[in-house]
Amino acid sequence: MRQRYLRRGTQGLGIFLGLLGITGIGMTHVIFPGLHCYACPLSATVCPIGLLQNLVIAGTAPFYLLGVLAVYGIFLGRGWCGWFCPFGTVNDLFSWRKVRFHKAFSPLKFLVLLGTVFAAWRLADTWFCKLCPAASLTASLPYFAMGLAQPTRPFFIHMGTLAATLIGMTLVARFWCRYLCPMGAILALFNRVSLFGLGFNQKKCTSCGLCLRACPMGIDPRSEVNSTNCIKCGECSSACPQGALSLGFSLPGARGYAPLRFPWPRSRANRVPSGK
């Protein structure tokens, strides 16, 4: 329980840092470690996906961006999604139905990332931003309230994607993070190698299945610790009565049992049998 309060605290910090512009600090050089529109009237940090598209359009070799993202990735991996990202927090607020993971759609987020880069490269436009529900929520709506945005087609498209994402979130917990988030896709690549991660002690596991029920991402924590879909929120380790799952900072090789996972689960073969 203590861990969950801590997580709510860091998620609150994420929202506060996302809206740091309220202090009048202005735009800083910092890249936000989550999905948060830099066009938001109160943001003081740069959206990594928005910047990525701009750099692709401008043809800049993205040393700074990729360096920062790799540092973020090696530090927390997708832990940012579970512990910090404000849009992830919005997802959390709607995660009532922790349905089991629909594997087939899982690689979609990588396609979204590739599509975003491809559209920026070939069409020289920031197409992801025009569809991004985080931008709908934190830029389109505030500017509409301020009278800068008009109820025209781009506004309606934003409202459409926001509504669709919200509906998705209520039907499937962490819908956006599971299937569509390109920022999640980038951080997912570092999930296995990051210093923050889940450890799994198979000897202690009684296969009771409580962790499965607790996981908001709908994965099987026993076989998929630190896989691309694990956001390291720690709900499973809190739920585990045996202490078989643990969350914390360590060298990635020192977490004990860490089965080899491709970015998505390949077959049922390397799945640990559930307690049923």
Add this chain to the structure above:
Amino acid sequence: MRYLLLLIFVCAFFGLALEITLEPVEPEALGSWAQVSLPLRLYPTLPRTVHYEGPELVTKLFGEIALGEAEYAILLGVSAQNEVALWVDFDGDGRLTAAEGLKGTRITGGRSWSFVLRAVPKGAEPYDYPLTVLWPEGRGYVFLVGGAPRRGFFQGHQIVLVDGDLSGVFGTKGDFLGVDVDGDGKIHANLDGHEYFALSEAFTLGEESLKVREISGDGRRIWLERTAYVPPKVPLIPGSPAPDFSFRDFLSGRELSLGNFRGKVVLLDFWATWCPPCMASLPGLKEIYEEFHAQGFEIVGVSLDESAEDLRRVLSERGISWPVAFEGKRWDNSVAALYRVYQIPTSYLLDKNGMIRYRDLEGEELRRAVAELLGESTAEAAPSEILVLPALPVKAEPILEVQVPPEAGVRRGEETPLFVRVVNTSPYLAEEVRFSVRDLPPGIEAKVPELFNIPAFGERTVRLVFSAKEVDPQVFPVSVRLSVEYHYCIAEACFQMVQEAKTALVLGAAAPGFALPWWILVLLALGVLATWFLAGRTLSIFSLALCVLALAALGFGVYLGQARQAQRIGAVLCTSCVGIEEARAPKAELSPALREAFASLPGPAHLVLFYTAWCRSCPYAKALVEEVSLANPRILVEMVDAEAQRERAEKAGVIVSGRVVVPAILVQETGKVLFGTEDLAARLLSALKEIP
């Protein structure tokens, strides 16, 4: 000794130079060429404080006339009763009093005021300078008409000196001489006249060629010196023989000369496909040609085009069969040089004996003249009636100001942008402005912007990109010339101009041959992929190694200024980029109704458009304000790069919660800012209507 040498020098100077004393002369006695008119832009305020003491005015427009060292503020005022008056600060005390107001006279389409000011040339006596101010009604500018012509005599020939740039100082650039070379008592000193001479040009009287050695700033005296013989200019006035030339007919490829057409009435027509009045006159010409060709009428077209394709297309589309001389050299065309053509359309109508009889005839006048000349027999050589159309009141001069940074750094293997500001200083539309870069050293290429127009008094910042591939560092620094080419039309006369500006290319600050360490990113990517197949201690080692690589990439990015770049991208909000509104095509067309509405605004108004280089809808907003300023010349437009001039943008209030928002249009008079492009034309119209 020194004084003796000086004395000898002075004696030699004045002994060899031929001094002539000049007296003021009424321009009406000389001809229309003896006065020039130049546009003067008026502003709602002046940079210096001028107090106006007079009745309440609805519109106030200030201007400044500089005559040598004297500066006179003028104020054009319109009262609530729609009475127009001009105030001139005759005594130069910075106060415009009731006594300094002039009623002026009404002329077609405007008003005119004539008065005399005191010109104060540096190091010379002050003198009286008559000036006329013409105001085309409702416009934000006036025309100054003057030139203070002064006349003297040399060996019985009249010599007239005109202050062609209206600077109040004689002997400056743009001033010219009219010399009665042929001694007929009449001076033909229109720009293409044979008795017009720029101050640096020599003229020939009899066997002797002379040129100006010195002119006193007040124009009272002029010293001439003898120079090497220069053949006199051929007269092109009605009654003189048309200079012969040969050419290759563009369509048939035949070698022809003007002499081949002796016995026929010939229209020698200088034109180009880019010149709208020329194109408009083609159907009329074709009609007359078809009517009279069988009776011995011929047209010889001289095309000042550059593109043979354009010309071929127009000739075939319009079904033109008369011979056309084409050299593809635009204004460097040899025939145009022979006929001193400085504006098009220009045409000469020659009779059967090859004598020039009429100039610049069109339509019905041309038809009548052709019929008349065809009716003459070849024996009747004497010219019957001479008709010369009045010369153009405005002199063809460059109208753009090209501001180029003195130097630009070029880096090997990279593209370097160079921003050039082009300001139109005239009330005319600069059309098809084309940039080209000359004197580029091998290995460097320049990308220039596409053709564009600049409206009256408008400005535009253009981006040139230099890319250096294989360059020899030895060639740096190297001076390159930017050539700006455009044309503009005043009523029916079109001029083409080429202006040049220089900049120096230096080798950029980054070390030459400095390759970006791509391998950092490649290693990072490969390392991340490898971690998916590793476990245990190897994974831990990889994790630490990747951390080092990531920090290296980050540090190098900061070194390259990418953190600053990220901040800049975040700090400017381009409304169409993040889908706050529609991205628009760079073309903006006003509906006729809106155009009419903009045109009927009383003005003056000053619009400032804030844009950035990467903003998607900014080209649309730019095109729109240009259209608006075209529709109504009283609306001035200024383009400001919001990124480069962030402070100005912030000051103007083009900022929403810490972000500069582009595109945004500031209406300077009311301080109102319009964001975005949605329904922009209508919003702009209502914002302009709010100006009191």
